[in-house]
Amino acid sequence: MSQMNQPDLIGIADVAAKIPAFLNKIPNLLHGLKQAYLRTPNTPTGLGMAFEKAVLRNPDGNALLFEEQRYSYAHLNAWANQIAHFYLSLGAQKGDVVAVMIENRPELIATVIGLAKIGVTIALLNTSQVGKVLAHSINLVKPFAVIAGEECRVALDEIRHELAIAAGHFHWFADQDTQTDAGQAPEGFVNLAEKIDLFPKFNPSTTGSVQGKDGLFYIYTSGTTGLPKAVIFSNGRWTLAYGTYGHVLNLNQEDVMYCTLPLYHATGMVVCWCGVIAGSSALAIRRKFSTSSFWKDVKKFDASAIGYVGELCRYLMDAPPSEQEHGHRVTKMIGNGMRPNIWDKFKARFGIKEVLELYASSEGNVGFSNVFNFDNTVGFSPTPYAIIEFDKERNEPVRDTKGHCKRVKKGETGLLIGKITRRSPFDGYTDPEKNKSVIMTDVFTKGDAYFNTGDLVRDIGFRHAQFVDRLGDTFRWKGENVSTTEVENMLTEYDKIVEAVVYGVEIPNTNGRAGMAAITLQPGSELNEQDLKQMVSTFKQCLPAYAIPVFLRIQQQVETTGTFKYQKNQLKEQAFDPQKTDERLLVLLPNATEYCELTQEIFNNIQAYQYRF
Structure with a gap:
């Protein structure tokens, strides 16, 4: 199809048609953009300051809802202040790091606000991590202290001997409403709820000294080196998200945002909560997403907006229709990964008017947001970026005779890169070598610098794009980015496996790619019935559930490094189709505790959506 007659391309006339609906957002959006862009690295700014302003605007209004608990802005602020004063008393100061491992519950939110107010960088640990991966994630950021919820304590206890943290700095919250009952701390942990109760509730004097350049979060992403990378998320970057995504949502004091996404990821912690703080609205949270409870909770909390990732939308669409999904006041949703094939159906079924896909x-410096409410797009970007031609076979950008990259034409797909400027800085990773590997220079002119996102997107016009695919040694499954190298390293922990090649494969009617591993066994060994169960048990001890391979392929040998990339491409293409290989295929079916043989019948049932992965 030529670029001129592709129906989803956007032109000036399409944008003009959206302007009337967009006009009522403009005052709020301009207010947000002013805060986002009229800042420097030295400007006092950030989450702590924005939250204190929201408290002044709506002290008695609901700030946080969880199960049967309700916290006003004034109450939540006072609680956070006690946490801030406690850590100040320990000598914590701006630039220190505290690692936090608590599931979605009020103790996590109060902790984040309190630490943000004193300029401490909060390492948001993935609550699914265990073993070597968890120890690596904590040691990587050299924390002053670690705060664990009781629900995560066992995982922390197992690796605490590997951590260089002072004995008295292992802090603990009971797995209950600690504002009414502090609980009894286990041996080796300090009861944080008891300690903070002795400290004042007024705002600390440090909030105004936190600047844009100061770190707010460490957020962990899948690392191609085999273990998670810690990405620094500065207060300035948070303010950019607050000024853009936060104000595009256009929430007010009557609104409630329901978020079931894990708050150790930026979509939940930054994007969803930004909009709430900007509108002095209420954030309603749940520990983990539940299809059966989703619309019940929406009604219980009287939610008017929801946070999403693509997988969440698919689960809701798969569920049988119920009365609960009607009669609510949700009209807006914000998130990423909504699949084009369900976009219209989702809006129609659940009564959604605005899908703020972003x-x-x-780690990146380029963002898109669907401010004009078009369908099937990640939206519009005000930040400087380019979409350049990319050779997938060579796995590199196409350059002309002068060595410069070439922009794609409207309607075409290419590699997304973000220009690094003073207003669009690249904050980077903890690893300087990793920083070098993702920065491209001399892209269009000598001396320019761009951040390589590693994502292929399609230019659909008027600074709008569609997400197409992710490059590199990661794949996305269950809303999480998975490092193939990390999984490869962990699979070889099983005695009989000597080599593993991990890659993502598509399963029809699912989002992202499921993990598949081509494994080579010890010479002379085979996988027996006991192995099929024992492998799952072993993998669960060292990998989060979403990273455990769904499919295994038993190979005689792995290709040598020289042809490794080609081999991986071929493995991806053959995927788990029994007709494309004579090698043994295994599958971990939904809710199963062991792998089973992947027969032609099972393959056909997967294709026919008989299993819900």
Whole structure:
């Protein structure tokens, strides 16, 4: 199809038709953009300051809802202040790091606000992590202290001997409403709820000294080196998200945002909560997403907006229709990964008017937001970027005779890169070598610099794009980015596996790619019935559930490094189709505790959506 007659391309006339609906957002959006862009690295700004302003605007209004608990802005602020004063008393100061491992519940939110107010960088640990991966994630950021919820304590206890943290700095919250009952701390942990109760509730004097350049979060992303990378998320970057995504949502004091996304990821912690703080609205949270409870909770909390990722939308669409999904006041949703094939159906079934799809990465400097409410797009970007031609076979950008990259034409797909400027800085990783590997220079002119997102997107016009695919040694499954190298390293922990090649494969009617591993066994060994169960048990001890391979392929040998990339491409293409290989295929079916043989019948049933992965 030529670029001129592709129906989803956007032109000036299409944007003009959206302007009337967009006009009522403009005052709020301009207010947000002013805060986002009229800042420097030295400007006092950030989450702590924005939250204190929201408290002044709506002290008695609901700030946080969880299960049967309700917290006003004034109450939540006072609680956070006690946490801030406690850590100040320990000598914590701006630039220190505290690692936090608590599931979605009020203790996590109060902790984040309190630490943000004193300029401490909060390492948001993935609550699914265990073993070597968890120890690596904590040691990587050299924390002053670690705060664990009781629900995560066992995982922390197992690796605490590997951590260089002072004995008295292992802090703990009971797995209950600690504002009414502090609980009894286990041996080796300090009861944080008891300690903070002795400290004042007024705002600390440090909030105004936190600047844009100061770190707010460490958010962990899948690392191609085999273990998670810690990405620094500065207060300035948070303010950019607050001024853009936060104000595009256009929430007010009557609104409630329901978020079931894990708050150790930026979509939940930054994007969803930004909009709430900007509108002095209420954030309603749940520990983990539940299809059966989703619309019940929406009604219980009287939610008017929801946060999403593509997988969440698919689960809701798969569920049988119920009375609960009607009669609510949700009209807006914000997130990423909504699949084009369900976009219209989702809006129609659940009564959604605005899908604020967005594109951003924890480490990147370029973002898109669907401010004009078009369908099937990650939206519009005000930040400087380019979409350039990319050769997938060579796995590199196409350059002309002068060595410069070439922009794609409207309607075409290419590699998304973000220009690094003073207003669009690249904050980077903890690893300087990793920073070098993702910065492209001399892209269009000598001396320019761009951040390589590693994502292929399609230019659909008027600074709008569609997400197409992710490059590199990661794949996305269950809303999480998975490092193939990390999984490869962990699979070889099983005695019989000597080599593993991990890659993502598409399963019909699912989002992202499921993990598949081509494994080579010890010479002379085979996988027996006991192995099929034992492998799952072993993998669960060292990998989060979403990273455990769904499919295994038993190979005689792995290709040598020289042809490794080609081999991986061929493995991806053959995927788990029994007709494309004579090698043994295994599958971990939904809710199963062991792998089973992937027969032609099972393959056909997967294709026919008989299993819900």
